[in-house]
Amino acid sequence: MQSTTGTLYLVPTPLDFGCLPDGTPPAPLTQCLPASTVVVAARLTHWISENAKSTRAFLKRVDAVNGLAAPLQAQAIVELPRQAHKKGDHTPAAEGDSQAKALLAPALLGHDIGLVSEAGMPAIADPGSSIVRAAHALGLPVMPLAGPISLMLALAASGLNGQGFAFVGYVPQEANERAKRLRELEALALKTGQTQILIETPYRNTALLQALLQTLHPHTRLAISCGLMLPQQVTRSALVTDWKSRSLQQGLPLDAPAVFLIGR
Incomplete structure (x- = not known):
């Protein structure tokens, strides 16, 4: 029936x-x-x-x-x-x-x-x-139904491990607590190979990126996808040391929704 x-x-x-x-x-x-x-x-x-x-x-x-x-x-x-x-x-x-x-x-x-x-x-x-x-x-x-999922689009474009990953949502806003959480996620990513995926409210994207660059180990890989499926979309993926030496944050549309990924 x-x-x-x-x-x-x-x-x-x-x-x-x-x-x-x-x-x-x-x-x-x-x-x-x-x-x-x-x-x-x-x-x-x-x-x-x-x-x-x-x-x-x-x-x-x-x-x-x-x-x-x-x-x-x-x-x-x-x-x-x-x-x-x-x-x-x-x-x-x-x-x-x-x-x-x-x-x-x-x-x-x-x-x-x-x-x-x-x-x-x-x-x-x-x-x-x-x-x-x-x-x-x-x-x-x-x-x-089929359609866009920003987390998966960002993971696919990152070059990071797509066989093992975790979406961890938002990190704390307070600077010390945020740094502590980022170090925990980095340690997990480096130990297990599991990509850590996080997001932030667009008006706090710049602060999160600066915290990532200040906190993560130079040889940790950081990927960021901004404005996915928008005309200004950009994905960049590099070691933290390269982010700093090449000023890769320049020109990123951080006022748009972004996905941040940490891995090795």
Whole structure:
């Protein structure tokens, strides 16, 4: 018998959200998302979103390529709880998982639902994990769609170990604690060969880069990908000593989202 429940689709979005200069039109959606993903997004009418405004902007871009199944004003868009934005929702918690199940109620009535973040793949360096857990708990099919994931793009472009790696998120902002954490990550990378991947809020990217150059061993490899899939995207990968001697930080668009990688 055909299931009467809907499917949860993990819908990736372009990496340019909030990164383009005022008045600059975004690139056509077909340049960053495969047609199969756009087709699925176009037929969905129920969404769980990190931010409703960015989701509506995304759906306008979808509509320009493949007409939406329902007008934008008729799309059912609900936002993840504020707590998921502030502290993440990757750690199981009774209250959060209960809220996630409630957001999936339309799927129990047969509606397919799209989970979407502001940029990239939801639930990877973005909220959404609680929704995926809840879908599995409710017996709903979960289907990730193809599209950009900045962490994997940066890893592939770094020349660092892609067979063993860890995403460690953000490091502390306080200088001494940040240096301590960076030394811990470096020691792990050098001992095991496991690439360490970290991120920072764009306005703190410059401070993090300076801390990395001041803290890491000269022969540790550091890679940085800035503005992935944007016109100004740059990836540089070199030993720390080369970063310093060749001033490789010059010209990096550090005001754009960036991914930092440490390894050997």
